[in-house]
Amino acid sequence: MYQYDKYDQQMVDTRVAEFRDQVERRLAGELTEDQFKPLRLMNGLYLQLHAYMLRVAIPYGTLNGKQMRMLGHIARKYDRDYGHFTTRQNIQYNWIKLEDAPDILADLASVEMHAIQTSGNCIRNISSDQYAGAAADEIADPRPWAEILRQWSSFHPEFSYLPRKFKIAVIASDEDRAAMRLHDIGIQLVHKDGELGAKFFVGGGMGRTPMIGPEIRDFVPADELISYAEACLRVYNRYGRRDNKYKARIKILVHELGKEEYTRQVEEEFAHMKTLGLNPPVEELARISEYFADPAFEAGASDDLDLSDPDFNLWVDQNTVAHKQAGYSIAIISLKPQGGIPGDASSAQIDLMADLAEQYSFDELRVTHSQNIVLPHVKKSDLYALWQKLDEAGLAPANLDLITDSIACPGLDYCSLANARSIPLAQKISERFADLGRQRELGELKLKISGCINACGHHHAGHIGILGVDRKGTENYQLLLGGSAAEDTSLAKITGPGFSEDGVIDAIETVTDLYLKERQEDERFIDTYRRVGMARFKEAIYG
């Protein structure tokens, strides 16, 4: 894992001191809320329905046990004993007091963490593949590149006041586990003629105008990756719309200019950038990469597993993924217990996950955009002991990628932007489909729920998506089908008129029943939907 150097630490410590002063001035009445609001947002502090909310950055979803334990400490000391892991691989606390915020940021800084760039019109926390450095199918570890992008984008003076927020994802495998093409810039590391480089996809996003980012370049040499990203940002910063926040994202610019014209301008800017010598020094790339060297895997570790415990067998089958190293597995901790709140974890659970990472996973954890936690390097011979401890703490639902492993934004229960509640829906669907045998019969089924059009719950990318809307003061839910955030990226379409809360759950059952009836061989839900088409599903839902 990357470790702060003196510059990183100084930047973060200085920011904490600056914010402490700003909070004191706000409390003393020297700053109005209009003056203070942009300052607190630059430090991840929002004002939500019930209290201040603090969003803490977890760079590319990677953290160690000490950092995870600090997240538990903050939940316990400053919040109401829990945190909420988000769809951008971060964590949010819902009950923060303004007067505590500087102390929280100081605590975070003591473990090389912060809440910078988790709000505002800047480059947000870089996201990545949660299996980075462990996946059997990656061509390189994307984390060094995510870290370089983090360093480049942190406090970047040119990109601190963009037309709108800006999200970048980096992956390094053909399988997309980071919703890469639904980011403002999606970067996929690739090899070409033996050289490492990157494909660039620009102009993706969800929100009120969902778009899949088109590929604008099939290969940028790795050492020019930052310059190319800078060129993409410069064109956006120059021409992105600042007159209308709903048309200010880069996806609108790329769409309105056209991919070809946008690309032409980027290439022109890139040609100029190359004359400026702004690529990171090779020594710096090497220095950062060293932090992401493989841990000391045990050579010759056995792949054998005793699967005689049926519950363990189910969990291994559903919640572990192939590791690049023989004798090891990637283990996924589902934060989706039956009837639970997706992404929520108590301080005790957070502490336990920190302990387990130290004991079983070379002190590494990952947060996924699906609001789960990953232990990336678990020796197979340790899996049973790990599972027993998770199970005891309610952290072993064997439902990864099944219908109850849903994504849900905080919705109207917490969020001031929301129009409808999303968590109760996730809970009720989890109860309706509680039978694990039934879930496994349905197979991979990505259910994603948003409480408003801003799409924090990724409803556009759900095999089944739900969008909560306000219909004359009453919560109403639109059902969408056919989205995917994976390498077969697609945007879901609305089935038709919306439903009540119970009505949309019934409609989902109708949809899944039809899928079971229509599917051929090993088709996933999304495959059957694509083959059969929307009309057949609409007919089943609406008659």
Next chain:
Amino acid sequence: MNILTGNDLKTGDVTWWTGSDWSRHVEDAVDVGENFEAILQEEEASRRVNVPYAIAAEMTDDGPRPAHIKDRVRALGPTVRPDLTLKPADPEAGNWVI
């Protein structure tokens, strides 16, 4: 009726204007009618509450009930965590929101 609400400056807690002070409980809110701008300005300046504003409500037997569901969620707390609401001992409290 119109009632005033905001968030406590220091804690962020949801608060309601009682006519002379701010309360955590919407039951304590008073009708401010149409002439509330002066109260808002004075209270914003007093630094007790953050960005107060007026909302529509109706008077019921249980006291003022905000017209919009968002404000009812604010008044009670998250419906998915009854233990964190202002009425943790009342399992039916969430029905008031809906």
